[in-house]
Amino acid sequence: MSSNPAIIETSRIDRRSSADARHDAWFRRLLKACALLVLAALLGAALSTLWGGREVLFGQGLHFLTSDAWNPVTDDYGALAPIFGTLVTSVVALVIAVPLSFGIALFLTEIAPTWLRGPVATAIELLASIPSIIYGMWGLFVFVPFMARIEPGLSATLGRIPLLGKLFDGPPIGLGLLTAGIVLAVMILPFICSVMREVFQTVPNRLKESSYALGSTTWEVVWDIVLPYTRSAVIGGIFLGLGRALGETMAVTFVLGNAYNITSSLLMPGTSISSSIANEFNEAVGTHRSALIALGFLLFVVTFVVLLISRLMLRQLARREGA
Amino acid sequence: MAVDIYVRRRAINVVAMLLSGLAAAAGLLFLVWILWITVKNGISALDLKLFTKITAYADQGGLANAIVGSLVMDMIALALCAPVGVLAGTFLAEYANRTKLGAVIRFLNDILLSAPSIVLGLFVYVIVVLPMSNLTHGSVSFSGLAGAIALALIGLPVIVRTTDEMLQLVPGTLREAALSLGVPQWKLTVQVLMRAAVSGIVTGVLLALARLAGETAPLLFTAFGNNFMAFHPLNKMESLPVAIYQYTNDPNPALHAIAWAGALLITLFVLLLSLCARWYLHRHKVTHD
Amino acid sequence: MTTMHRNKLRLLALATSLALGIGAAHATDITGAGSSFVYPVISKWSAAYAEKTGNRVNYQSIGSGGGIAQIKAGTVDFGASDMPLDEATLAKFGLGQFPDVIGGIVPAYNVAGIAPGKLVLDGQVLAKIFLGQISNWSDPAIAALNPGLALPSTKITVVHRSDGSGTTFNFSDYLSKVSPEWKTKVGEGTAVNWPTGIGGKGNEGVSAYVKQIPNSIGYVEYAYAVQNKLGYARMKNAAGKVVNPETASFQAAAATADWSHAKNFNLLMTNAPGADAWPITATSWVIMYKQPKNAANSKVALDFFRYAYSDGKSAATALDYVPLPASLVNQIEGYWKAEFKR
Numbered sequence: 002m003s004s005n006p007a008i009i010e011t012s013r014i015d016r017r018s019s020a021d022a023r024h025d026a027w028f029r030r031l032l033k034a035c036a037l038l039v040l041a042a043l044l045g046a047a048l049s050t051l052w053g054g055r056e057v058l059f060g061q062g063l064h065f066l067t068s069d070a071w072n073p074v075t076d077d078y079g080a081l082a083p084i085f086g087t088l089v090t091s092v093v094a095l096v097i098a099v100p101l102s103f104g105i106a107l108f109l110t111e112i113a114p115t116w117l118r119g120p121v122a123t124a125i126e127l128l129a130s131i132p133s134i135i136y137g138m139w140g141l142f143v144f145v146p147f148m149a150r151i152e153p154g155l156s157a158t159l160g161r162i163p164l165l166g167k168l169f170d171g172p173p174i175g176l177g178l179l180t181a182g183i184v185l186a187v188m189i190l191p192f193i194c195s196v197m198r199e200v201f202q203t204v205p206n207r208l209k210e211s212s213y214a215l216g217s218t219t220w221e222v223v224w225d226i227v228l229p230y231t232r233s234a235v236i237g238g239i240f241l242g243l244g245r246a247l248g249e250t251m252a253v254t255f256v257l258g259n260a261y262n263i264t265s266s267l268l269m270p271g272t273s274i275s276s277s278i279a280n281e282f283n284e285a286v287g288t289h290r291s292a293l294i295a296l297g298f299l300l301f302v303v304t305f306v307v308l309l310i311s312r313l314m315l316r317q318l319a320r321r322e323g324a
Numbered sequence: 325m326a327v328d329i330y331v332r333r334r335a336i337n338v339v340a341m342l343l344s345g346l347a348a349a350a351g352l353l354f355l356v357w358i359l360w361i362t363v364k365n366g367i368s369a370l371d372l373k374l375f376t377k378i379t380a381y382a383d384q385g386g387l388a389n390a391i392v393g394s395l396v397m398d399m400i401a402l403a404l405c406a407p408v409g410v411l412a413g414t415f416l417a418e419y420a421n422r423t424k425l426g427a428v429i430r431f432l433n434d435i436l437l438s439a440p441s442i443v444l445g446l447f448v449y450v451i452v453v454l455p456m457s458n459l460t461h462g463s464v465s466f467s468g469l470a471g472a473i474a475l476a477l478i479g480l481p482v483i484v485r486t487t488d489e490m491l492q493l494v495p496g497t498l499r500e501a502a503l504s505l506g507v508p509q510w511k512l513t514v515q516v517l518m519r520a521a522v523s524g525i526v527t528g529v530l531l532a533l534a535r536l537a538g539e540t541a542p543l544l545f546t547a548f549g550n551n552f553m554a555f556h557p558l559n560k561m562e563s564l565p566v567a568i569y570q571y572t573n574d575p576n577p578a579l580h581a582i583a584w585a586g587a588l589l590i591t592l593f594v595l596l597l598s599l600c601a602r603w604y605l606h607r608h609k610v611t612h613d
Numbered sequence: 614m615t616t617m618h619r620n621k622l623r624l625l626a627l628a629t630s631l632a633l634g635i636g637a638a639h640a641t642d643i644t645g646a647g648s649s650f651v652y653p654v655i656s657k658w659s660a661a662y663a664e665k666t667g668n669r670v671n672y673q674s675i676g677s678g679g680g681i682a683q684i685k686a687g688t689v690d691f692g693a694s695d696m697p698l699d700e701a702t703l704a705k706f707g708l709g710q711f712p713d714v715i716g717g718i719v720p721a722y723n724v725a726g727i728a729p730g731k732l733v734l735d736g737q738v739l740a741k742i743f744l745g746q747i748s749n750w751s752d753p754a755i756a757a758l759n760p761g762l763a764l765p766s767t768k769i770t771v772v773h774r775s776d777g778s779g780t781t782f783n784f785s786d787y788l789s790k791v792s793p794e795w796k797t798k799v800g801e802g803t804a805v806n807w808p809t810g811i812g813g814k815g816n817e818g819v820s821a822y823v824k825q826i827p828n829s830i831g832y833v834e835y836a837y838a839v840q841n842k843l844g845y846a847r848m849k850n851a852a853g854k855v856v857n858p859e860t861a862s863f864q865a866a867a868a869t870a871d872w873s874h875a876k877n878f879n880l881l882m883t884n885a886p887g888a889d890a891w892p893i894t895a896t897s898w899v900i901m902y903k904q905p906k907n908a909a910n911s912k913v914a915l916d917f918f919r920y921a922y923s924d925g926k927s928a929a930t931a932l933d934y935v936p937l938p939a940s941l942v943n944q945i946e947g948y949w950k951a952e953f954k955r
Contacts, residue, residue, distance in 0.1 A: 237488075385660075
């Protein structure tokens with residue numbers, strides 16, 4: 002019986018597969034632990050801001066959320082203006098950066114000659130490596146004066162359009178929500194673009210080739226084949242950029258004008274959550290410090306809400322396409 | 325009629341191609357513009373002194389201690405966040421793709437991406453710097469290690485996000501083929517899937533490095549800064565972004581020049597690493613299909 | 614597993630204290646943190662002091678608020694703040710404080726045709742401009758102070774600091790002292806609720822905005838006005854005399870301020886009474902434990918500031934700061950003897 006080779010063979014396989022199963026379980030636990038670490042990091046950071054900001058969050062409550070006052074002298078704080086500035090600059094940045102990134106990714110994967118792709122891709126990625134303080138200095142000393150020169154033109158042309166014109170109506174001093182949005186767009190461009198380029202490259206060639214064989218133009222292949230195939234990853238890349246835009250500090254601070262304003266014009270100075278923190282944190286004590294940390298907590302909340310809304314919109318979109 | 329449609333499709337195509345070329349040109353224009361300003365302002369400080377003298381000598385000195393500090397902290401940060409991030413991203417893509425836990429972690433990861441870096445710095449101050457100070461009776465408080473941990477928290481979500489995306493794009497056929505051959509899942513993940521997605525994962529790691537290499541705010545309350553040379557990660561450590569931050573806010577134009585030169589160094593450092601990574605990937609290329 | 618982990622940590626701590634202990638055998642490394650106003654001059658002193666004594670003073674500008682928090686947490690050997698701590702706080706934590714160096718804050722403007730130093734302002738007018746009540750350069754109140762100066766009829770753009778700063782604290786304190794309306798409507802602080810204008814980050818940010826925006830006015834530390842070649846105003850001081858922002862007038866303010874009656878040097882030098890005193894003169898304070906955990910480090914810190922008051926004078930002057938007058942230094946030495954027991 003023991004000499005039956007078939008049985009020996011099976012038990013060896015059993016042993017091996019049970020070892021495999023054990024390894025698999027360990028591997029799975031390791032991965033899960035790492036993933037839970039992400040969870041712990043976020044919860045820890047969020048809870049520490051909740052704790053640090055408790056004095057204002059629980060002491061002032063709704064007033065903190067609905068007031069646009071910000072007075073460190075009388076300790077009267079409202080988060081409305083920073084939230085407004087954060088959302089507006091991020092939206093402006095996305096409106097500019099998403100089409101631009103898509104264009105660049107398209108150029109790099111479908112149009113440019115092969116020898117050009119590597120260098121240009123590396124160059125675009127380099128935009129991500131410039132320290133944010135340098136974006137700020139460049140913005141302050143170079144880009145703001147540049148915008149000051151073209152803003153009268155914007156007001157005279159785009160400012161004439163009914164309704165939309167309100168956005169471009171303001172003093173041409175070069176700094177403000179629009180300038181901050183553009184600087185942010187340049188900063189998040191490499192994040193969105195790199196992801197788009199990488200995922201466009203993963204589209205199986207046979208998919209594209211079969212479409213080309215049917216007589217599609219390059220644009221049609223990209224729009225109808227590549228983009229739908231990679232849609233979820235492209236959206237992931239956009240979130241990567243949005244995340245950066247919402248939390249970016251130094252660069253924005255130098256070009257935003259830092260006034261606690263809520264205005265209809267993109268040419269007016271404003272403020273943002275992270276730039277308020279960066280501006281005032283170093284010198285703040287007591288309630289003022291608490292208010293700034295509470296702002297940090299609000300940024301977590303704002304990000305949560307923004308991401309939630311975009312998720313719901315995406316699900317709606319998916320449902321409509323499925324129907 | 326048929327010809328009309330054909331012409332229109334061609335025209336749309338040409339316009340789209342043209343616009344995408346213009347987009348690439350615009351991206352490059354901004355890069356060249358910013359780099360040009362950086363070089364123009366930093367050229368006077370770009371000399372040997374930058375690498376040999378420390379920040380204690382201010383305008384008579386260089387950035388040697390800041391360069392060393394940045395290298396040490398960036399490398400430790402990367403060593404911490406790259407493995408964790410890649411493994412966590414793998415978990416999301418391969419094990420928890422359609423589970424609730426996966427959805428929650430993915431969502432929280434996206435929030436972590438936008439966390440203001442100064443908040444992450446404060447968090448590390450509370451969980452690393454203060455306990456260290458108590459444990460060692462004050463002989464170690466702020467440290468390069470604490471700085472590296474704060475930087476790792478900034479790089480982590482970027483790597484998780486990209487790894488997750490890239491693995492999800494590896495065709496299911498690869499998995500099925502390997503599994504049907506009896507390959508255990510951990511081997512499948514490490515040897516098959518990650519190899520297929522390595523180019524994307526490396527891009528994610530580089531993006532994370534690019535982002536954390538330029539961060540100032542989280543370092544102020546963790547690594548603190550040090551005008552003198554320090555190699556040991558348990559010492560207080562200077563870094564390029566912190567030195568740049570201090571110098572740009574000084575009235576002395578000579579310090580501004582050093583700051584711009586420092587910015588150029590960071591950019592070149594990341595460029596060098598990108599090129600190395602690309603060269604390596606190019607030699608070990610895996611194609612899809 | 615956990616015991617091993619704990620042992621490892623202990624070992625790590627031991628190794629570290631050993632490594633640092635060996636380092637401390639031939640030189641002492643001390644750490645300070647706080648005000649960015651004094652960062653340039655303290656780092657200059659620190660380099661020279663290290664060459665002379667081998668002791669290394671590592672100072673980082675994390676802001677006055679940060680400096681106060683860190684000295685309270687005991688993570689640094691001294692803190693530096695642009696705002697003095699009050700009696701109660703000092704007593705509660707067993708802290709002492711003393712001034713380190715003096716600087717001036719100047720109104721800086723960018724008006725075509727008006728050269729630096731040509732414009733004269735007083736506290737009332739300055740307050741009204743920053744309140745937004747005087748919004749045109751040709752306003753009669755400005756003209757009254759500047760007979761014979763051709764003032765353009767253009768709108769004034771106010772530029773202020775966006776970040777919390779000792780500069781803003783001293784500037785708003787001055788305006789509060791000279792204008793009751795400013796005191797009730799705005800008040801004083803490292804950051805205030807500005808009635809008008811745009812905010813630039815840091816002295817550098819305000820300088821850049823003033824330079825770029827025509828018909829603007831802001832306030833910066835003296836060194837920034839000099840280095841950026843900004844237009845700076847002369848001021849009518851508390852004694853009614855028009856003075857130039859310069860070393861002599863800053864020092865006059867420090868000398869005429871009534872330090873001898875200020876307990877723990879808790880005194881702001883704004884609107885100082887001297888005939889030649891610049892009205893917006895500021896200092897910052899070093900904050901230390903009177904009975905520190907690490908007495909050796911504290912001793913080195915005091916020695917460092919003693920060095921700064923004597924040998925460090927020329928370095929301070931070269932950076933457009935003003936060294937403390939001799940009378941004040943004597944008083945500080947006395948304070949050390951009385952309060953800092955070693």
